[in-house]
Amino acid sequence: MKDDRYEIRFGGSGGQGIILAAVIFAEAAVYEGYHVCQTQSYGPEARGGKSKAEVIISQSEIDYPKVIKMDLFLAMNQAALDAYFFDFKPNGILISDATFVEQLPTSRAFVLPFTRIARDDLGKEIVANIVALGAVGRLCDKVSMPALEKAVSAKVPAKFRELNVEALRAGAKAADTVDVSLLPRSIVSDEEAEV
C-alpha cells in the first residue's frame, strides 16, 4: 500500500536505552510536524536479553501502530539483529553497532562503532544509544539535527544534557562518513520485486 509511512525499529539488549532512543526520535518527529506512533517490547524480554522499540512516522494519521515493513533498522547487538530482522524492507537501511554485531544479513547495511565512540571519545559507554540515534537521524533524512537536539534536551536530565547532545553530534558525524546512495539498490532482484 502506498503512503508515506516510514517505519523504524530500534533493537538491542535491555538497558542499552533502546526505548529512550525511540521516544526521543518520536518527539523530534513531532517537532517536524509528523504524526508518530511509538511502541516497544513489553514484558520479560524487555529486561536483559533483547529489547526492541518501534517508531512509525507519517504526514497523515497513522492507522496500524506497529511495524509492517521496516524502512530502517538500528541493531545494537547481534541477538537483536537476528531476532528482529525478519520484516526488513528490501530497500531498507540497516545500521548496526560495530562493537556487538559480527554478521550482517543484508548488504544494505552500515556498521558504525557507536559503543566505541561512546566509550573512547565521550568517556561514557551509556550514551551509545544517543550516538546511534544521531546516526539514525542523519541517515533516515526525516528529522533535522536541531529537532533531535531539542528532543534529547527535553528527555534527559539537565546535568547530562551536554553529554547527550555531544553524543548525538558524534553519531551524526560518524554517519557522515557513509553514503546511503552508494548502497546496493535492493536485496531482491527486479524480477522478484515485481511479484
Add this chain to the structure above:
Amino acid sequence: MSGGYEGKENVVNIEQSENRLVLQGNEAIVEGALASGCRFFAGYPITPASEIAELMSFKLPAVGGSFIQMEDEIASMGAIIGASLAGVKSLTATSGPGFSLMQENLGFACVAEVPCVVVNVMRGGPSTGLPTSPSQGDVMQARWGTHGDHPIIVLAVSSVRDCFEITVHAFNLSEKYRVPVILLSDEVVAHTREDIILPELKNLEVVERIRPSVPPEWYIPYEDNSRGVPAMADIGSGYRHHVTGLIHDAKGFPTQRSDEIDAFTRRQFRKITNGFCEIQMTKSLMMDDAEIAVIAYGAVSRSALRAIRIARERGVKAGLLQLITLFPFPKKAVDPVLRQCRAVLVPEMNMGQIIREVKRVNLSSKVVKYSRVDGQFITPDEIFEQLLAMYM
C-alpha cells in the same frame, strides 16, 4: 454520536505542532480524567494499567485532588464509590484480575446509582493469565461481570486521542446517567505513544451530575423524574439520605414491595434507553459504497482501518464500522451495516464475544468470526486475507 475518519482533523497542522505532545494511552486517560474534573483516584497497581495510578499519584495532589493506593481492588472500588457519593468525580484503573475483584462493589455502584469510571486495560486471561499481552477477553465481563439485572455503559478506546476524548465522554455519561462507566483499553493502546493535541479546557464539554434544587427537608433521594435520573446530593452537604445495596424505594430505604421493585428496575433501564442516541458512539470509514465490512473495536480497529485501505487499493469495496460504545450495544449503527453488506467480519482478540451481539441484531446476515487468542495483536494482513475470502 457518530464520526468519520475522513474529516479535516486528519491533516497535520504544522502551526499547532508546538502544542502537540507525545503521550502513552495510559497517560492520555489520566489527562482526560483530570480535564473532566476527576479529583479522586483509588487503585492498586497492575500490569498493564499501572501507569494510570502512577501518574495520578502526582498529578492529582497538584490540582487539589486525592490519590490513595488501596490494599486491593475490592477496596479501591469501594473507595471511589465513597468519594463519588461525597460529590467528587472518581476513577480507578485496573486489569483483568483486579476487574474481577471489583465486580461486587461495581454492583453496589449500579444499584445505588453512583457515577464513577472504571478503566480496565485488558490483558490475557483468565486469572493472572498473560500480564504483558493484549486481549479483548473482558468484553462480556464488563457487561455482565456483576450479578443481577443491571444496565451499564461500556466504552472501548483504540488510540491515544481516543484515550483522552473517550475518558471525557465516560465521565460525562457517568455523571449524566448516574451509572458506572467501564472504559475498556488494552495493552496495545495503553503503551503506544502517539502525538496528540490536548484541547483547551474551555473548549471541552464537561457534564456535572444534577444536584438537588429543593431544600434538604424536601429532598427525596431516588425520586423519579422525566429523565429517570434522580438528583444526587453530596453526602455531608446537609441532605441526609440513606444509601444501600438493597433494592430501595424513592427514599433510599430497602423495600420488598413488588410495585417499588418493578419501578426501580425499570427506571434503571429506562434512563439508559432514553439516552441511547447520545450514548451510542461509533466511527466509520468508507462505508458509503461498501459491499463487505469489518466491525471492530479497541486496538483491533486500527488494524482493520489499514486492512480496509489495503482492500480498497485492490478494488475490494470494504468499509469499517468501529464501535466505541460496546454496551448498550449500538444496534442502530450496526443494523444498517448488516443490511447494506453481504458479509461482515468481526475480528476480536478473544474466541468471539461482540460477534454474538452483532449476530443478534440481524439474524439473517452473514457474520464472519476471526479470533486471535495467542496473546498477539491482530495484523492488517490477517484481516485483509479474511476480507478477500469473503469478497470472492
